[in-house]
Amino acid sequence: MRARSTDSDAPFALTHLHKSANRIYCLNRAARAQGLHPGMPHADAHAFCPDLISQPADLPGDARFQQMLARWATRYCPWIGLEGPHGLVLDVTGSTHLWPDEATMLGDMKQRLSRAGIHALIGIADTRGASWALALHGGGIAQPGQTEARIARLPVSALRIAEKTCVSLERLGLRTIADLIALPRPTVTRRFGAEVLLRLDQALGAQPESISPLSDPPHYGVRMTLPEPIGLTSDVMAGTQRLLTRLCETLKEQEVGARVLQLTLRRVDQDSQQVELRLARPLRDAGRILPLFERGVGEVEAGFGIDMMRLEATQVEPLPVKQVTHIAGRDKDKLDDLITRIGTRIGLENVQRFLPADSHIPERSFTIAAAAFSEPEGSWVALHPRPLKLFTPEPIAGHGNRPPKSFRWRNMSLSTGRATGPERIAPEWWMADENWRAGLRDYWRVETRQGRRLWLFHTPQNPGWFVQGEFA
Template sequence: MKRRVVSIWFQRLPSERLLRTHPVDGPFAVTLTEGNHDRLYCLNREAERQGLERGMGLADARAYVPDLITRPADLDADRRFLGMLARWATRYTPHAGLDDEDGLVLDITGAAHLFDGEATMLEDMKARLLRSRLSARIGIADTRGAAWALAHFAPGIAPEGKTGATLGPVSVSALRISEKTATALKRLGLNTIEDIAALPRATLARRFDMALIERLEQALGTRGEAVSPLSEPPHYGVRMSFPEPIGLVDDVMAALSRLLETLCLRLKSREAGARAITLSVERVDQTRQNVTLRLARPMRDTTRILKLFERSVGEIDAGFGIERIRLEASEVEGLPAEQIGEGGLVEGEALDDLVTRLGARIGLDNIVRFQPVASHIPERGFTDIPGSYGRVDAEWRMDHPRPLRMFAPEPVTSDAARRPPSRFSWRRMRLETASSSGPERIAPEWWRPDEAWRSGLRDYWRVETRQGLRLWMFHTPQAPGWFVHGLFA
């Protein structure tokens, strides 16, 4: 049976994806930032009709078309949408995959007769895509390269066994070669595929690289090219049914242990770990209860996960009995193998288990941890992030000691100039300086708008008072004054 391939090219995929949900009237463009400039990434028909082109600078485009409506590109969303289209294409053949960032490739060998022939299949594709407000160019041929060439330069069907004759008058740019190579061929008078197909391969190899010969042979069918179908994402779910209903917590935990072993082995085979696991129990009265365990880090250790489920399982109402349970890892992340330390745990896992237990009671989003930030400004030297997402990915730099407690600067009453005062008043307390060390000069970050630091430089001192307080004080040279910014332990 002769192999047949379909190539579908969505020439306006980014813009049409956005316009499907938020339609606009008039010229529209999707923009992409390249360096310090915004350029047109994808246009609708109206924008192309008014003379705009892909790659044009946004400022130039607005000069030509003042009423141009733009939105920023979302490349990840475009890829997900193309993946959805690939799954839709499996209605025609199970061998459907992605072709670059804006196309699909389908191996329809032996499937066209189910749609009364290739012409009927092609019209059905066009009609369905048109109803979805997607414009597409489609080519059908014996090879993947020929189908791609037709979709991009001469949409239609190449009869079986006549690939060379169909592609002959098509431009050399249809061979999926670089623009530089296509330009060089045209300068030599080789404008069509039949022009270069007639030349000896050795001549082409001496003048151009082997990529040109490879693309030519793939298009003509003398060199094979695979069509890789889009693989379905792995499913991490297991279930168990019981011959008799169960209701005891120990029975549920025993069944859960067996399911976890199977689930964790599946995760381990793909070097993945679960971030959220949902336990679903179905009672004899056909009602269902779901328990979701959210983990502080990816995990696939059966024993540790089982312990974390104990509290939630104890709160399940078994009713007249449970006849079926199901376990699914609803959120999965990569988890490569790590060196196990003392006690059988990887470093930091004991803390993660504690965060998971606390999160089951008060919510993981309510547990935060501090993350260092590259800034010499004391208030900006850290930020708080959810405790369940990632670990601290930077080290705390302690070039100069910082107080345990830090608060908004509070003025003190003193007549001292640049050195710490021997006597001063703070918070209605009269204090005497026993010792001091400093200064540490900190300058404001001028590129950030910050009212608290607009006063300019600060000279920080560590001051220990005779009353036992250890203060972090600073002096402002430009507007003489003393302030307390923190307390050491």
């Protein structure tokens, strides 16, 4: 909302598709003043307020922003949970002593947030329920022990109970929390179920309520600072081995394998050099990864020495633990390592394999994929003999729809000994291919008396003869 509001005075709303209607998700103060509320269909809102500016809401973006805020909030306390889609809950018990008092901390929070353009409502109280109630109704602080007094005058809607229950409570004349506390408990439960009293007890502290903090995302980086700078390749490799062992333990715990590893070597003159290793398969076996670093580390300019090393798995992929069998593919591992090692020299995408594709067009009957990112699959079907090599069609002189008796190709005089064909291949109309503009092709296998066996084609719609491939 903050980032996309254009003019803070105009009514502005974010909408999202919910319950098969475009509804208001979030709105600014001006829009609220016009009588709009979240959850209202967008069409209705527009009728109420014709000059409403609206944009679609970005829910995943909001979730990311909430996570970011949660991370930022660790400056106040370590125990932070998410409160619905729009709030954070901080357990500040034990960390308020870092500030002169709670009010100073709250002021600091508000000031920093407003500097970032966020209008925040913050409440501090003994319990999670009470602080939520305070935050929703203007914010403020309930001193220890003062909770009940502080929230007693707030409306029942401050108790995190369903809106429907809230409305029926108000219809019975129970407007404030104090009214609710005054009621005999059994009657409330009988009428409204357990929720109302549970929320009340949570707000007053009679029922415990915990905060589940966000787990830290796993971090796949390790570093090592050296007391004395090192320069020998063997020393750097020994250091890398130690880092790798530690990193691989983390990878194993998380059941992931590294796909791209980055080794940063910082020199004493503060210059840093990086060695990137892109692996052909996700790996977490230190013994296998280490030799693959040799080439990269060998190229590093150590200068006056390296005093800090950092190894990070910048890209990881899930790698579940597998059962060890006696027929485990040792050869496959060796091949993967080879692909990685070749990849460090010519680039991993230049080690390729062929995959079959479903097309009659000879040049499109296969695809080329990077070997590191594909598995050999599919079956190869050749209904008719196909040449071993293909090249861009080379025109030859020829007339009629039978292959020429003799022709010149690549400065060779060739005469046809035997011709097999034709095999008609039609262009794929759904693919606009420049090379197939000439239309149909009649392919012939031509065995010349000189030995060469060529793959010729004739384009009947646009007469011409071409050589496109060669058999053995």
